Amino acid sequence: MTSQVSSTTEQADEPVVGEQRKPAGAKDVRRLDRVIIRFAGDSGDGMQLTGDRFTSETASFGNDLSTLPNFPAEIRAPAGTLPGVSSFQLHFADHDILTPGDAPNVLVAMNPAALKANVSDLPRGAEVIVNTDEFTKRAMQKVGYGTSPLEDGSLDGYSVHPVPLTTLTVEALKEFELSRKEAERSKNMFALGLLSWMYHRPTEGTEKFLTTKFAKKPAIAAANIAAFRAGWNFGETTEDFAVSYEVAPAQSAFPAGTYRNISGNLALSYGLIAASRQADLPLYLGSYPITPASDILHELSKHKNFGVRTFQAEDEIAGIGAALGAAFGGSLAVTTTSGPGVALKSETIGLAVSLELPLLVVDIQRGGPSTGLPTKTEQADLLQAMYGRNGEAPVPVVAPRTPADCFDAAIEAARIALTYRTPVFLLSDGYLANGSEPWRIPETDGLPDLRVRFAQGPNHTLDDGTEVFWPYKRDPGTLARPWAIPGTPGLEHRIGGIEKQDGTGNISYDPANHDFMVRTRQAKIDGIDVPDIEVDDPDGASTLVLGWGSTYGPITAAVRRLRTAGESIAQAHLRHLNPFPSNLGAVLKGYDRVVIPEMNLGQLATLIRAKYLVDAHSYNQVNGMPFKAEQLATALKEAIDG
Numbered sequence: 001m002t003s004q005v006s007s008t009t010e011q012a013d014e015p016v017v018g019e020q021r022k023p024a025g026a027k028d029v030r031r032l033d034r035v036i037i038r039f040a041g042d043s044g045d046g047m048q049l050t051g052d053r054f055t056s057e058t059a060s061f062g063n064d065l066s067t068l069p070n071f072p073a074e075i076r077a078p079a080g081t082l083p084g085v086s087s088f089q090l091h092f093a094d095h096d097i098l099t100p101g102d103a104p105n106v107l108v109a110m111n112p113a114a115l116k117a118n119v120s121d122l123p124r125g126a127e128v129i130v131n132t133d134e135f136t137k138r139a140m141q142k143v144g145y146g147t148s149p150l151e152d153g154s155l156d157g158y159s160v161h162p163v164p165l166t167t168l169t170v171e172a173l174k175e176f177e178l179s180r181k182e183a184e185r186s187k188n189m190f191a192l193g194l195l196s197w198m199y200h201r202p203t204e205g206t207e208k209f210l211t212t213k214f215a216k217k218p219a220i221a222a223a224n225i226a227a228f229r230a231g232w233n234f235g236e237t238t239e240d241f242a243v244s245y246e247v248a249p250a251q252s253a254f255p256a257g258t259y260r261n262i263s264g265n266l267a268l269s270y271g272l273i274a275a276s277r278q279a280d281l282p283l284y285l286g287s288y289p290i291t292p293a294s295d296i297l298h299e300l301s302k303h304k305n306f307g308v309r310t311f312q313a314e315d316e317i318a319g320i321g322a323a324l325g326a327a328f329g330g331s332l333a334v335t336t337t338s339g340p341g342v343a344l345k346s347e348t349i350g351l352a353v354s355l356e357l358p359l360l361v362v363d364i365q366r367g368g369p370s371t372g373l374p375t376k377t378e379q380a381d382l383l384q385a386m387y388g389r390n391g392e393a394p395v396p397v398v399a400p401r402t403p404a405d406c407f408d409a410a411i412e413a414a415r416i417a418l419t420y421r422t423p424v425f426l427l428s429d430g431y432l433a434n435g436s437e438p439w440r441i442p443e444t445d446g447l448p449d450l451r452v453r454f455a456q457g458p459n460h461t462l463d464d465g466t467e468v469f470w471p472y473k474r475d476p477g478t479l480a481r482p483w484a485i486p487g488t489p490g491l492e493h494r495i496g497g498i499e500k501q502d503g504t505g506n507i508s509y510d511p512a513n514h515d516f517m518v519r520t521r522q523a524k525i526d527g528i529d530v531p532d533i534e535v536d537d538p539d540g541a542s543t544l545v546l547g548w549g550s551t552y553g554p555i556t557a558a559v560r561r562l563r564t565a566g567e568s569i570a571q572a573h574l575r576h577l578n579p580f581p582s583n584l585g586a587v588l589k590g591y592d593r594v595v596i597p598e599m600n601l602g603q604l605a606t607l608i609r610a611k612y613l614v615d616a617h618s619y620n621q622v623n624g625m626p627f628k629a630e631q632l633a634t635a636l637k638e639a640i641d642g
Contacts, residue, residue, distance in 0.1 A: 015105060015247075027236075028243045034093030035199065035247055036101035039191070040118050041110030041131075042079050043072050043086040046188035051088025053192055053209060057201040059261035059438055062249030063092040066553065068100035068626070069434045073291075073374045080134075080142050085117040096253035098553040098560075100435065102628040108191055110134060110165070113143045119155075127159045129194070131187070133166035161240050165190055172230035176223045186227035193231025200246050203232065254438065262439040264403035264432035265292070268362065269299040271410025273306050276332045278411070279418055279450035282307040284331040286323035288316045291374040292430040293336045293364040316344035320361070324348055327357040328495065330454065330485045332414060336362040339381045340371065346389050349423055351497045353393040353521065356472075356481050358417035358424075360410075361385075361395075365429040367624045376624025377430035379549050380600035385425040386578055386607070392518045394525040396420070397577040399427040401552035404439035406432060409575065411448065418452050420528055421480040427577070429599075431550045431626045455482035455491055460503070469493065471505040479524035530576040532583040537570035539563075543640045544591040546616070548574040548604055551597050551627060558632035567640055577604070580611070588614045595619055595639045597632055 015032040037054070039047045048069055058065050068089040077084030091101035106127045109115040111134035122128070135148055149155055150162060169187040170180055189210075196203055207225050214221035235241050262270075276283035287297045289312065301310040309331075313319035320335040327333035337345060342363050352359045365381045367373025385397050396416050400409035406428055417424040458467035459482060471493035472481050484491040493505050501508035502516055535544070536559075547555045552573050559571045572587060574580070588594055588608065594616040596605045602618035609616055619635045621627060 027241070029200075029246055030243055031246045031248070033095065033247070034091065034097065035106065035245065036089065036091045036104045037106045037108070037195065037199075038087055038089040038104035038118060038121075039108045039110075039188075039195075040085055040087040040114035041108075041188070042113065043074075043077050043084050044079065045086070045110045046185070047071075047086045047088050047110070050188045050192045051090060053206050054195060054201065055090050055436060056209075056261055057196065057203070057205050058090065058092045059259070060205055061202055062251065062254075063247055064095065064097050064250040064253045064438060065090060065092040065261070065436070066097055066100045067091075067434075067436045068431070070625075071375050073376075080111055080113050080139050082113050082117050082143055085113050087114070087118060092247060093253075094248040094250050096250065098557045099626070099629055102630050106195075108195065110187070110191070112140045112145055112149075115149060116143045116145065119149075119158075122158060124157045125159065127161065128155065129161045129163055129191070131165040131191075132162045133164045163194070163234075163240070168230065168234060169227050172227055173223050176219060176226070178219075178223060182220075183223070186224050189224045189227040190231035190234070193228040193233075194235045194241075195231075196228075197232040197235030198241065198244050200244060203228070255440065257440040259438045259440050261436050262404055262407075263295075263434060263436040264400070264406040264428055265295040265364070265434070266299060267404055267439060268400075268406040268410050268426075268428060268433075269296050271407035272296075272300065272332075272334055272360070272414070273303055273308060274407070274444075274447055275411045275414035275450060276307065278447050279332055279414065279452060281330065281332040281452075282309065283334065284308075284323060284326035285310045285334045285336065286313055286319040286321070286326065287311070287334075287336045288313050288319040288341065290316075290338050290341050292366055292433045293338050293341075293362065295433070296336045296362065296364075316341040317348065320345040320348040320359075324352050324355070324357065324359055327352070327359050328355070328486060330483070332360075332418070333358065334360040334362060336364070338364050338366045338374075339368045339384065342381060342384055342388065349395065350389040350391065350393045352423040353389070353395065354497050354500070355495055356421045356521070357483075358414075358421055360413050360417055360424055360426060362410075362426045362428070364433045365427060367622070373624045375430065377550070377626060378599050378622060378624065379427070379429050379551070380603065380622065381427060382548075382577065382600065382603040383606070385427060392522065394522050395423050395425055395578065396525055396528055397425045397427060399549040399575060399577055400432060401547075401549060401573055401575065403432050403435050403437050407439065407442075411450075412575070415448060415450055416528055418450055419480065420478050420524055421483060422525065425578075427549060429550050452483060455484040455488070457490060470503045472500055473503050474520075479520060479527060526579050528576075528579055530579060530581055533572050533574060533581040533587060535570055535572045535587055539568040541568040541570040542592040543568075543595065543636070544570040544572060544588070544593070545595045545597065545636055545639075546572050546574065546588075546604075546608070547597060548577060551599065554627035554629050554632050555597060557629035558627075558636055561629060561633040562636060562640070567637065569636060569640060574604075577607075585612045588612050588616075593617065593639055593642070595636060597621075597627060597635070599626070 071086040169190045173183040323333040323335040367376040367378045400406040413426045460470040597619040605618040
């Protein structure tokens with residue numbers, strides 16, 4: 001996926017049907033340009049695993065793709081209830097795409113709750129594969145179905161495939177010495193096999209995955225593989241599925257290189273490791289598990305061979321305290337969390353501002369306030385990152401825009417932290433963290449050099465000629481203070497949260513010194529070198545849509561739709577939110593209308609209005625889900641016409 005606008009557009013949710021062919025003795029095969037599939041079931045039905053495996057095979061096949069996992073906040077919500085529904089949506093195509101899609105063309109519903117929770121999202125004519133075994137009277141009553149939707153005509157607008165998935169799975173596994181309950185657990189693999197046949201997905205990777213995953217339980221591995229193959233064979237032989245589909249690899253969407261499917265949290269983890277290697281510093285993570293950031297802790301703990309040290313602390317405050325100590329000791333220090341954890345870490349972030357030490361604060365945003373919606377996405381921590389500390393405590397803020405971009409954003413955040421000796425906020429969110437897309441693996445010689453020079457000896461000469469070390473004597477270009485490793489002879493210096501005297505670092509209560517230090521710390525952040533914002537405006541539009549973070553995909557898809565319809569609209573996207581790019585003010589003043597879509601109530605718009613006195617218009621959503629492209633296209637069209 002590229003950041004440039006290509007000639008291929010993401011338009012309606014219905015895939016374009018190409019040629020139809022029918023090899024001798026085979027079923028019809030139709031060629032599509034793209035498909036959106038949603039797997040939905042109880043939170044214990046393995047929908048995330050099913051979607052992940054389908055995604056992996058799709059990536060290996062060469063399609064461009066984008067995913068949207070969606071699962072309950074409860075560890076185990078009540079079975080068969082609407083709050084307990086877990087789903088996984090995958091959009092894959094033979095061209096460049098940007099979002100998981102607005103509406104699924106195919107829904108796999110494992111029970112009545114899954115059907116009821118998702119059927120309203122389906123366009124007319126969508127295919128619905130229903131596990132009829134679960135449509136018992138009690139299960140339907142649990143979600144408010146008075147009559148069976150499979151019989152009352154309410155699904156007449158869709159192409160419904162009733163399949164007794166549970167029964168077929170148990171029958172396929174009767175040769176294995178499994179209880180019925182154990183056999184039923186493999187029904188997600190049966191469904192995966194059926195969909196893999198339906199869309200000509202590779203199968204070798206899934207079978208290898210199952211063999212590895214259940215290596216210590218070979219009977220379970222064999223049973224899951226058997227269920228997977230039975231699902232494939234069912235699609236091949238049943239008369240209910242008369243057509244299968246092909247979606248060709250997206251060869252034109254990808255520049256030459258080696259690709260893999262990657263989630264945002266995994267890309268961010270790899271970015272942190274790459275940054276530590278480029279800086280030639282050990283990587284230290286001090287963290288407390290919290291959704292949706294925990295996967296970063298899990299991943300980094302696997303990479304001790306790269307000099308990574310992870311510490312799972314007893315709470316959020318201990319996690320960042322340990323990380324700040326590691327920064328003092330000369331490590332590339334990181335702490336990961338979400339919004340509630342940022343609140344607890346705020347005092348130590350302020351301490352890091354005062355100490356002027358490099359520290360990465362990774363905030364994977366989720367719905368709030370308080371515990372809020374732990375598994376749902378939001379980008380409502382921007383003002384918290386900007387101002388959520390006592391006193392004047394400015395901190396740079398960087399935000400990735402796609403799952404793969406989390407790799408580059410992590411390296412950029414590390415560059416700023418190490419160069420300017422400051423804590424840096426990296427604002428991802430649940431949509432990016434759990435979503436995935438193809439990622440071009442970079443060449444290591446193309447990564448930036450992040451090496452730093454530690455203080456080695458005295459850096460200041462007193463009036464009497466004595467050479468001393470001043471811990472707050474600054475680099476004239478960056479205003480960064482020297483980074484002195486504790487234990488280095490002659491570089492002993494005082495640290496702590498009380499205000500320091502300029503240069504010497506001694507405790508100072510002098511009003512003029514405090515004023516000077518506050519302004520200097522602010523000037524250091526204001527002076528950070530960030531690239532100019534780039535504007536995509538091929539037609540000289542009068543309306544600009546400005547975004548940040550994970551709104552990039554939906555905004556770009558909406559802009560493509562509008563341009564295909566003949567509308568003129570410009571687009572720009574912010575990676576650096578503090579400081580803003582130096583040309584942003586001039587860009588904003590070049591348009592009659594500026595629209596800022598955000599998954600909050602207008603936080604970036606508030607900052608833009610205050611700083612640039614631009615009458616920016618907000619378009620906001622806080623329902624725990626990413627924007628839909630069609631929804632944004634409609635709103636932007638109204639702005640253009642307004």
